[in-house]
Amino acid sequence: MSxxxxxxxxxxxxxxxxxxxxxxxxxxxxxxxxxxxxxxGRQELKKDMCAKEFEALKTCFTNAGKKRAK
Amino acid sequence: MSSxxxxxxxxxxxxxxxxxxSCRRLPAGPSSDPRRGLSSPGSGTVNVFNRxxxxxxxxxxxxxxDSHQYDYLRDEVSSRVADRIYDVxxxxxxxxxxxxxxxxxxxxxxxxxxxxxxxTDISEASLKQRKLSEIPTHCVLADExxxxxxxxxxxxxxxxxxxxxxxxILSQIHQVLKPDGVFIGAMVGxxxxxxxxxxxxxxxxxxxxxxxxxxxxxxxxxxxxxxxGQAGFSMLTVDVDDVQVHYPGIMEVMTDLQGMxxxxxxxxxxxxxxxxxxxxxxxxYKGGGGDGSIPATFQILYxxxxxxxxxxxxxxxxxxxxxxxxxxxKIGQPSHSHQS
Numbered sequence: 184m185s186x187x188x189x190x191x192x193x194x195x196x197x198x199x200x201x202x203x204x205x206x207x208x209x210x211x212x213x214x215x216x217x218x219x220x221x222x223x224g225r226q227e228l229k230k231d232m233c234a235k236e237f238e239a240l241k242t243c244f245t246n247a248g249k250k251r252a253k
Numbered sequence: 254m255s256s257x258x259x260x261x262x263x264x265x266x267x268x269x270x271x272x273x274x275s276c277r278r279l280p281a282g283p284s285s286d287p288r289r290g291l292s293s294p295g296s297g298t299v300n301v302f303n304r305x306x307x308x309x310x311x312x313x314x315x316x317x318x319d320s321h322q323y324d325y326l327r328d329e330v331s332s333r334v335a336d337r338i339y340d341v342x343x344x345x346x347x348x349x350x351x352x353x354x355x356x357x358x359x360x361x362x363x364x365x366x367x368x369x370x371x372x373t374d375i376s377e378a379s380l381k382q383r384k385l386s387e388i389p390t391h392c393v394l395a396d397e398x399x400x401x402x403x404x405x406x407x408x409x410x411x412x413x414x415x416x417x418x419x420x421x422i423l424s425q426i427h428q429v430l431k432p433d434g435v436f437i438g439a440m441v442g443x444x445x446x447x448x449x450x451x452x453x454x455x456x457x458x459x460x461x462x463x464x465x466x467x468x469x470x471x472x473x474x475x476x477x478x479x480x481x482g483q484a485g486f487s488m489l490t491v492d493v494d495d496v497q498v499h500y501p502g503i504m505e506v507m508t509d510l511q512g513m514x515x516x517x518x519x520x521x522x523x524x525x526x527x528x529x530x531x532x533x534x535x536x537x538y539k540g541g542g543g544d545g546s547i548p549a550t551f552q553i554l555y556x557x558x559x560x561x562x563x564x565x566x567x568x569x570x571x572x573x574x575x576x577x578x579x580x581x582x583k584i585g586q587p588s589h590s591h592q593s
Contacts, residue, residue, distance in 0.1 A: 201502030204535055205545060211536035218455055218537055228455060230462035237460070240536060241529065 203251065207243035214240050301469070302417060304375065304396055306518040311376030314514035315355070320382070323512035327357045329496065330439045330553055331413040335361030337437050337557060338411065344368065345409035349429065351397050351422075351438075354379045354514075358413045359386035367409065373397060376514070398422055402429045412438035414553070416515055418472055423484030433562030436486065442493060442552035443473040448538055449506055449549060456533035465523040477554055486558030488565060494553045499546040503535040506549050 204211070217233035314320060335358055338345075346368045350358055353372035362370070370390045374380050380392045395401050398421060410426050418440045426436050450468045457464035472480065474493055481489050500506045510516065538547050559565060 197504050197508065200504045200531075200535075204502060204532075214533065214536045218459055222455070228458045230459065233459055237529070237533060241532065244532060 199248075199251070203244055203247040206247045207240055210236070210240040210243045301519055301521075303518045303520055304398070307514075308375045308396075310511075310516050310518060311354075311374070311514040312378040314512055315376055315378035315382055317512065320512065323509055324355070324357070326496070326498070326513065326551060327354060327414050331357035332361050333494070333553075333555065334358055334411060334413055334437060334439050335366075337555065338362065338366055338409070341435060341437075343408075347371070347407050348409040348411065349373065349402070349407045351400075351410060351412045351426065352415055353383070354413070356380075356383035356386065356390065358411055359388060359390060360384045362386065362388055364388060371402075371407075373400065379514075398425065400425045400429055404428050405431045407431060408434050410434070410436045410438075412436075412440070415440040416471075417469065418480065420480055420483050423480055423486070427485045427560060430560040432560050433564060434560045436558045436560075437556070439553055439555050440477075441471050442477075442554040443471045444495070444550055444552040445471050446506075446510075446549060446551070448547070449503070449534075452503070452534040452537040453530070455537050456530050460527065460530045460533050466519070466521065467517060467523070467526070469517060469519055471552075472554070474554060477556060481556060481558045484558075485560070487561045488557075488559045490555075490557040492555050494555065496551045496553060497548045498551065499548050501546055503531070503538050503547065506547070 214233055214236040217236045218228065221228045221232050314323070317323075344365055344367070348367045348369070349371045350356065351373055353359075353374050354376075356372050359370055359372070364387055367388055370386075370388050371393060372380060372383065372390055373393045373395045375394075375396050377394050380394065383390075383392070393401065397415075406429050408431055410430055412426075415422075415438065423436075430436060446468055453467050454464045474491060477491050478489055481491075500509070
């Protein structure tokens, strides 16, 4: 395999993941706290229980990606 | 030293003709039914993993340019297994290394410990890259669950870091061991990768409403004694070692596991992992260090089991005691009637 192909592009994205993720530690912590709160309480963890926090995390992550691409 | 192909490498001296003929028991390869059950006396059929897929994963991992950078865990565990072999004060004329990979254990052995070594692995690419050792070795390409050896052949069977162990494999090992032979091995225990497992589980539940197993279940310490006993081993020794490796992030954990050739190959695995779920799992991964690194735990279980033989010490018969527990209190004092 030579040149840029699907495999090398997705491996590159995987490698950049940690770098981009590190820029969103605040949102990640908030999401983590939300999920931890549901698991310790009476209620079970259900789908989209922390959707708001996750959306904030995802927006931060995609913005970090866009900024890097510039 | 010999090449990695099966059967052709075995010497043709009279003593080994039996081994050659039993090689025909090997499964035929890609044409064999992948869903064959694995049965052995005393246990039901076990067919959880796609062995064909595991062979492809191992071959891929061994053929990577920088495959040696994923060897750290196996090298560490292999050196500890070699330590245990050294502790047994015997020289083993013939030994077998199951799932040898790049023969990590052989590099730590010396001629005083083992005189001749057989390496088996499911992946030809790994065997081709094996490290050199001063001990004469032979390579056999075989699935560890179907060992092509006659009964009572080996004095020592070793295994460096198995990720999957069930009674069928242990029974096979028990069969090929000579009486008074020993099996020394290492495998991953129940707590391994629990951070990864929990974070993926929570993330998948929150993002997708349910979760599927991405990490195969590992043996608990308490079950290991039962497994070994069921397979027929006696004088068991099991000890646990927790190895914590720190990674920059969850992606590196998964990439390294893939590089080790230990990706999931269970039949019931889900082929898809949403990127949202991975992002959520990265946020939920617990135990981050101050410098942003995350720990991954590998719980390694080391086991030693012997094949029964008359020369081994047995529990004494009831009623054969010559000293009473009451005399324990008199041990510190000089006594005329104390029997030695």
